[in-house]
Amino acid sequence: MLMGFLYTDRASAQSYIVNPNKTYTYSQMMSDITKLKNAYPDLITVRVIGKSEYGRNLYAVSLGKGPSTVFINGSHHAREWMTTNVNMNMIDKYAYAYTKNQKINSYDVRKILTNTTVWFVPMVNPDGVTLQQSGLKAFPASAHAGLKRMNGGSTNFTRWKANGKGVDLNRQYNVNWKNLGGAKSPSYKNFNGTAPHSAAETKALLAFVTSISPEIAISYHSSGQLIFWNYHQTGTRYTADYAMAKALSRMTGYSLQPGKSTGGGFSDWFSRVQKKRAYTLEIAPYAGETNVPLSRMSSVWRQNAAVGLLTAQEGGKIYDTRKLGESQALEKKIKAYDATAKKLQTYYEGKVKTVNHLVIxxxxxxxxxxxxxxxxxxxxxxxxxxxxxxxxxxxxxxxxxxxxxxxxxxxxxxxxxxxxxxxxxxxxxxxxxxxxxxxxxxxxxxxxxxxxxxxxxxxxxxxxxxxxxxxxxxxxxxxxxxxxxxxxxxxxxxxxxxxxxxxxxxxxxxxxxxxxxxxxxxxxxxxxxxxxxxxxxxxxxxxxxxxxxxxxxxxxxxxxxxxxxxxxxxxxxxxxxxx
Structure with a gap:
């Protein structure tokens, strides 16, 4: 079967570019993004959407050719970098399947990506990821004392969640931000910043997402095998959002988080402000205050291999439904104007009885x-x-x-x-x-x-x-x-x-x-x-x-x-x- 080839660790190096079964660094991501763009120039585009607090480029990668768009991101939190592995593996495997006209878990990749473009920001927080993986050596000496202080004096940064300035990026979004509580000053986790949208990474991501106007957003986190989806939706929005949440739950085996989210997160903002579907997927069993071990990657991928395709397919349906409605509304508006347009006939024909009527x-x-x-x-x-x-x-x-x-x-x-x-x-x-x-x-x-x-x-x-x-x-x-x-x-x-x-x-x-x-x-x-x-x-x-x-x-x-x-x-x- 196709799944036996595409989604195991036995894929040949000639088939795929991304190796998700290792500690996936910012440098590795940059290298793979370049290789993917070169390998699939008609399918993949790359943008730098801004810079991190320490000046690292923030990359967005698009996959597909459709007018509809959906958005997937990873690594808001530093120690959750395995979500970047998931993002990058999706780009690689989906692009390969598209060119080979193959299906993934019964999803027609080429058809879906012809109708919908999937935008990824695989690593929202490159400073934090780099600090968590490499420690102080990746940062200027002038920053070391401040970083250690934010980490409780420790030089072991494996528990680090925040960005390079001690701001928790997934507590930065302006939905119930002032009521979040947590750390009162820059810290390795839970400091929501001095103001909403104050971090460089948050500003860049918000501007980018607003510009592409996706139909659905998926925000990957770890860990716990949970799906957060509910943030004050009502009526038909609640019904539709819940239906897709259940579909994601069936696909991944993750539980739906009961009750409403507390706010401050990207998905909360997208749902509340953009008024569109947003889901936070927490991959892997609970790993505590550190990164998910690489031994979990294989099962994580099996659970999430088709999440991007389900999201793109649903985004395409939403887009088509909206555009059909716009088409019908435009048709109705045009027909309603016919009576006005027909009045022109009086001037160009109806009242023209003699040469004296040839006037404007x-x-x-x-x-x-x-x-x-x-x-x-x-x-x-x-x-x-x-x-x-x-x-x-x-x-x-x-x-x-x-x-x-x-x-x-x-x-x-x-x-x-x-x-x-x-x-x-x-x-x-x-x-x-x-x-x-x-x-x-x-x-x-x-x-x-x-x-x-x-x-x-x-x-x-x-x-x-x-x-x-x-x-x-x-x-x-x-x-x-x-x-x-x-x-x-x-x-x-x-x-x-x-x-x-x-x-x-x-x-x-x-x-x-x-x-x-x-x-x-x-x-x-x-x-x-x-x-x-x-x-x-x-x-x-x-x-x-x-x-x-x-x-x-x-x-x-x-x-x-x-x-x-x-x-x-x-x-x-x-x-x-x-x-």
Missing amino acids: ETAHQDLYNKVSNEVKKNEAAMTKLPSKYRSRPTTALTTAKLHRDRSIAFINAVKEGDKLNASNKTLTGYFARGTLNEATVAHYQNFVKTIPAVTSKVAKMYGTSVKNLATAKYLNPANLSRDNFKFEISRYQLIVQMEQQLTAKQFEAVKANLAEYDKLTVESAAFKESKGLKPYSATESMLASKKDAIALELSKQQAEQPNQQPENSPVETTNPITK
Whole structure:
């Protein structure tokens, strides 16, 4: 069986990285964390979440790829370092089983870790662990006297629970903290600090846990084979927390601690403040005021091998239930907004009966902005949902998006159509006044380029009737002006060319362009007559005057040089607009 291989001491060195069957030091943990990260780069991440009172890094290790998170920690208390062995062994064995697609105690590791990420802080108290295991030699000489004093004068630190400054880290949390009692000054155990959350390790852990927002927290301690879980929960929370406590009890064989916890501990804080499930598991039979002997590790592991997986599985269920509820609430909220979004139709279609109704009312713009912002907020909310819970809100949002899109299509078409009409009016004014120059040509060319863009925007408007009105108001006048003005623009450009050709003494080219000019004049008159348009007398007078002056100058220069024609190539005689 798989269990016979994975969870005995016979595992090969090539299979696993962590050896939990030895005194597990801070240095060993750091080395193994690096090896695990390198061995499973797509599955494991590592963070330094702060530093201990003596400057040792506090490590957090994540395992898994899921959006749901749960949290497991060990070694709040120095002499309870075997809980770090349990944490690190979980990381190692779970990662291995994930890559091999193996099960642990019937738990599908890959499925669970695909849905849920498990965050571990394997050693909350590295200073205390190091002191308990190695004694004063691991600390600066300046600290030795204080450490001995906190230890009752003894240099034997095997009973040490506190951090390096004599603060009991599991009495630091601000739940009934002031009523805990215990030591009145820094000590090897039971001093809860000068204030809640005053220890460096506590501050770092609280900030980290708040940032990852886990669904469930497991805090490992030793010893006694007990589970603490009850801290003032009521109603459905009590029922759910108790159900999982019983499941942990069945799995480990540990007894549920009767009555409520006294407070001050991490699990108490998590349950009370985060209002989520939290369990303190005391591993191994009672060992007294020292560490659990290593001979117990094998049985401890058998009891706890699947605790992390049960926790991750339950965390995933809680997360899914909450996200399903959020999805349903979002869907309901979106549908309730449909009536507001539908009001946009009045502005982009319902009341648009004549070209005079092609306007952007302030009320329309304001309502569009509100609907657009609401759609954006709902879309942002959907991104926070797992993909499997997005489909119904997405479908529900279709109505609001439809009216938003139709509304902005109307707004854009009217805005650009009004600009096109304004440009047309300006251009018409130029011709009415006989103002025909390079600036007029540039304006005309930009005007012509704008027409297709406005045509595209009109095509996106909703409703055939609205499109027809927009075409009548914007496109038909613009197309007529474009076709009408091209004759004046073309003749003006021919005049500019002929003036250049005269200077270059290209008389034949001038003659050809004079003929082309006359042809365009006839076509212009015919076009205007067919459309019921009147010629622009000022422009016609200006063009005729310039054309006559060119013809006169041509005659004069030809008379002076009747048999000469420059040899250089003639200036271009065709006009870009009439090509």
